Amino acid sequence: MIVDKIMLMNKHEIRADYESKSIIVYQAYSKAIALPAVQHNRFVAPFSLNRMTWIKPSFLWMMERSNWGKKPGQDTILAIRISRQGWEEALSQAVLTSYDPHAYRISQDEWNTRLKQATVLIQWDPERNLRGKSLPVRSIQVGLSRHIIERYVNDWTLEIRDITPLVRKIRGLLQAGEEAKARDFLPRERVYPLAEALARNIGCR
Structure with missing residues (x-):
């Protein structure tokens, strides 16, 4: 599960649920986009290959961004398992x-x-705890442009799951004042290992 003892962590580092060959990233969509993706286990129309899409490995940052799936157009939370090879290619x-x-x-010039020519963008935003409070560390967002998004859809994606029921369960426990129980259902996130050059390229420090 996610641990709140983040004070000991670096200001910028990737924390994610990952295995030897894959990593989980999160996205929130309307049902019109999310449900066909789950059904086909890949993104299909009306998902667009011609606009930038942002992927996030932090579950709690995704909850903050989507207001626990309550924001219009972000009511369905997807956990997308992608290959670590693809993830690091993007980075x-x-x-x-x-x-x-x-x-x-x-x-700076x-x-x-480079920024104008970039196929992938990276933004660091304040990480959140279970109660939505900003933490003194940053969480990564990775923006995939239309020039690389087909790689994400066709080559990197291994599995797409609808985790909206889990999101509702955790949120319900929080609303009921059962934070300890809610915490037990959080994904297990830990620091993602990066080669030094790759870490420097994305501003990990």
Whole structure:
């Protein structure tokens, strides 16, 4: 499960539910997009291959973003298992949405050029705890542009599950004041290992 003792962690690091060859990322969609994806175990129409899509390995950040599946158009929460090879391929092509000279060791003008040409974007946002409170560490979002999204859909995705019932269960326990029980149902997330060059490229520090 997710542990709240994040104070000991680095400010930027990927925490995820992963195995030797795969990692779970989360997305929230309307039923019109989510249910066909679950049925076919891959994203199909009306999912668009021509617009950027953002994937997130933090369950609690996804809950904050979607308001536990209560936001319009984000009522169905999907857990997508993708290959670690694909995940790291995306990270290797990524450019941070904010200039970080420690990550790239290039000028801001050079970074601007890279950003305009990027096929993958990375953004770091405040991680959340079970109660939705911001934590002093950051959670990664990975934006896949139309130039690479077909790789995500056709090559990287291994499994798509609708976890909306789990989300509702956890939220119900929280509303009932049973936080300890709610915590027991959280996905198991731990620090994802990265090679030094890859970590530097995405601003992990």
